[in-house]
Amino acid sequence: MEGLTDAIQETLSGDENIDDQLISEEDAAATYMDNVVSETGTEVDGEEKESSKTRATSPMTEAILAARPLTIHKVLDKWVEEGKEVTRKEVASAFLHLRKRKSFLKALKLSEWLESTKHFDFLEKDYASHVDLIAKTSGIFLADDYINKIPESFRGELVYRTLLANCAASTHVKKSEEVFNKMKDLNFTLTTFTCNQLLILYKRTNKKKIADVLLLMEKENIKYSLFTYLVLIDVKGSSKDVSGMEQVVEAMKAEGLEVDTRIQASLARHYAANGLKNKAEAVLKEMEGENIKKNRWVCKTLLPIYASLGKADEVDRLWKVCESNPALEECMAAILAWGKVDRIEAAEETFETMLKMLKxxxxxxxxxxxxxxxxxxxxxxxxxxxxxxxxxxxxxxxxxxxxxxxxxxxxxxxxxxxxxxxxxxxxxxxxxMFSSFLAVMHQYANSGDIHNAEKLFQKMRQAGYISRLKPYQLLIQAYTNAKSPAYGFSERMKADNIYPDKAMSKMLAQVDAFRKTEMDELLD
Structure with a gap:
């Protein structure tokens, strides 16, 4: 593991301005939060979790889905008045279905009702779930406030790591580090999950800090999970360090971990992005197996990767496997894939097929x-x-x-x-999304529109995105193109714990050169 840590450090000592999207633009957030939910396990455990996944939507879930968020308390009160039971199994099923639909506000209203009516005693996992739902609907600061109201005996590691996961997902560096340090002060055991949240955070905001997390894990003898390796593979792949990426895979195998579909998909994407088509196709064929109809579940992953390789015939072949009875995710993957291979009409036809499936x-x-x-x-x-x-x-x-x-x-x-x-x-x-702000900021920077660039910068700050170098680079670019001095810019960056790289230092020096000297002012 020591050699792997050194290799990661070597990669991260280069340019920090590499595209920091994990896996792909489409599924990055979903992958992160799937990992958070699965490792946290706040709603259900063990056998109950399996049965809840396979069962049909329950009557309680249907009642909640049909109601507006503000009326859910009344709907549930009526449920009880009619003599219907409120069991943990029923509630667990409702939470799973609501989360799957991203109906987080409705899930929060259900959790609030359960806490206030005391139909069963809240456990730490119930409080952790409540924290997670507040963070998703109202933000991490209100979630943090709620933690102070939780009985001290239930204010444990699970509650805090749930808050940490949401802080990391929202790329709020200062708050994430604050929560992590709070966990250390409370003497919670440092876990793989907790370290993974820091890796997620620094993958997006400051890749150089990833090596510090790996050294901490090594010092505390914390084992890497599959998700840890997934992040490291993406760090290497997005840095165009293919041999380093393959080294991470070998280190993972040496630890007795098997390469799963997520790892394979990530490898294939990075091989494709780095122009290694043969290697990418070899991984895709391995994922597909000998019978694609039997392994149809991988189609939604294969479609966009084959499209990125320009393989329209492969996209067509895979879609024919799904076309007669497509799943929603297969439709969405196919639409994006058709777009990548310039088959717009096929994308439109698939879109109309998908709409007919949806109520x-x-x-x-x-x-x-x-x-x-x-x-x-x-x-x-x-x-x-x-x-x-x-x-x-x-x-x-x-x-x-x-x-x-x-x-x-x-x-x-x-x-x-x-x-x-x-x-x-x-x-x-x-x-x-961060990319939405950057797209607009690029336009203001290119035109030298300092006024609007500064206004947008403040909006990004309010949204919690001022923890990366890129917004500062674009803002200083606006000053540069306007040929205007940016007074106190270095101090602004230091106040936000952002430090310039070589390219940024040159930009700062150029803007500083626009300042008038005392002789210039006298001549004016």
């Missing part, structure tokens, strides 16, 4: 085709799809918002894109 389409279902239109600069089609989406969907997901922002930027309507970010954030429709 109530959400904005994320529209976002996949919107992304295709945006990538191909099909602005009129994109706008028409947005109008269609507006008639169908109550809220907009961050991924859809991201495509919307880029659509308007491509149309030359930067102010409109900025306004969309404003409306989404102010109306509490979900925090816009």
């Amino acid at each position: 109530k389409p959400a904005s994320n279902h529209f976002s996949v085709l919107l992304k295709v239109y945006t990538d191909h600069k099909m602005l009129e089609k994109g706008k028409e799809l947005v109008r269609r989406m507006a008639k169908t969907c109550r809220s907009i997901w961050p991924s859809t918002l991201d495509s919307l922002v880029k659509l308007y930027i491509d149309a030359g309507e930067v102010e409109k894109a900025d306004l969309i970010l404003d409306v989404a954030y102010i109306s509490n429709k979900g925090r816009p």
Whole structure:
């Protein structure tokens, strides 16, 4: 493990401005939070968890889904008045179904009702689940406030690591480190899960700190999990260090861990991104196995990777396996894949097929085709799809918002894109993605629009995104293109614990050169 730590350190000593998306833009967030939920296990344990996954939606779940969030307490009160039971198994099933649908506010209302009515005693895992739901619906600071109200005997490691996971997922460096240090002060045992949250955080914000986490794990004799290796593989792959990526895989095997589908998919994506088509295809064939119909569940993963290799015939072959009875995820993967291989009509046909499957389409279902239109600069089609989406969907997901922002930027309507970010954030429709802010900031930076660049920078701060170097680089670029001095910029960065790399130092020096000397002022 020591050699692996050294190898990671070597990779991270280079350029920090590498694209820091884990695995892929489409599934990064889902992978992170799937990992959080599965390792935390806040709702159900063991046998109950398995049975809940396979059972149909329960009557209680149906009642909650049919209700508006603010009426859920009344719906559940009526449930009890009618003599219906409230069991842990029933509640566990409801939580799982609500989480799967991302109905976090409804899940929170259910949790609030359970806590207030005391139908059963809350355990630490119930409090941890409540913390998680508050963080997802109201933010990490209110979740932190709630922890202080939890009885001290239940304020354990599980509760704090759930908060840490949400802080890391929201890329709030200062708060994440604060929670981690609080856990150390409380003498909680340092776990693989906790360290993985720091790896997730630094993968997105400061890759150089990953080596510090690995050294800590080595010092505390904390074993790597599959997810730890997945993060390290992506660090190497996104750094274009293919041999280092393969070294991580060998280290994982040496520890007795098997390469699973997530690892294989990550390897294939990075091989493809680094131009190693033969290696990528070899991994994809291994994932597929001898009978793709038998292993159909991997199609949704294979489709976009084959598309990134330009293999339209493979996309067509895989879609034919799913076409007669497609699952929702297969449709979404196919739409993106058709877009990558320039088969727009096929993407549109698959989209219409998907809509027929859905009773109530959400904005994320529209976002996949919107992304295709945006990538191909099909602005009129994109706008028409947005109008269609507006008639169908109550809220907009961050991924859809991201495509919307880029659509308007491509149309030359930067102010409109900025306004969309404003409306989404102010109306509490979900925090816009980091890439959405950067796309608009790039436009202001390129045009030297300091006023709007500074305003957007403050919006990013409010959204919790000022913990990375990139926003500062774009802001200083705005000053550079405007040929205007940026007074106190280095001090601003230090106050936020952001330190310039070589490229940034040159930019700062250039902006400093715009300052007038005393002789210039006298001559003026």
